[in-house]
Each structure stands twice: as C-alpha cells, then as structure tokens.
Amino acid sequence: MVGRSWKELHLVGKATIIAITALDAGMRAWALRDLAGRDASEVNGPRWFWGAALGLVTSSGVLPAAYFLRGRKPATASSPSEA
Numbered sequence: 001m002v003g004r005s006w007k008e009l010h011l012v013g014k015a016t017i018i019a020i021t022a023l024d025a026g027m028r029a030w031a032l033r034d035l036a037g038r039d040a041s042e043v044n045g046p047r048w049f050w051g052a053a054l055g056l057v058t059s060s061g062v063l064p065a066a067y068f069l070r071g072r073k074p075a076t077a078s079s080p081s082e083a
Contacts, residue, residue, distance in 0.1 A: 054067060
C-alpha cells in the first residue's frame with residue numbers, strides 16, 4: 001500500500017483503513033472521557049500529558065490501550081458501610 005493513492009487501493013484496503021481509523025477515534029474518545037472523570041491522584045503521570053497525547057496523536061488504538069492498561073491507577077476496593 002506504500003506509494004498508492006486512495007483511488008488505487010482495493011476495496012479491502014480502503015475498508016481496513018476506515019475501520020482502523022474509526023476504532024482509534026472511538027477508543028481515544030472513550031479514553032478522554034474516562035480521563036475527564038478521574039482525579040489527578042487516580043492517573044499515572046500528569047493528566048495534561050495524557051489529555052494532550054490522546055487528543056492529538058493518532059496511533060491506531062495503541063495510545064488509548066496504553067492509557068487503559070498503564071495510565072490509570074488500580075481501583076481501590078472500598079469496604080461496604082454498615083448501617
């Protein structure tokens with residue numbers, strides 16, 4: 001696919017590019033929404049860095065996956081309150 005124009009690509013090639021792009025955009029939106037709802041103490045690293053990277057870098061889903069796997073701190077189990 002290197003050196004080909006969009007018109008020269010086969011239908012399968014075009015569909016693959018569109019699917020990967022849509023997957024990346026959806027995962028980045030999901031990660032940004034998750035990041036917006038978290039306190040800075042719940043994120044590994046600076047929130048501004050994750051936000052800038054997720055908002056600006058197209059990575060075929062790699063960067064959002066890294067955020068979900070390594071960028072969030074594990075949830076702490078809270079003990080049920082006794083009434």
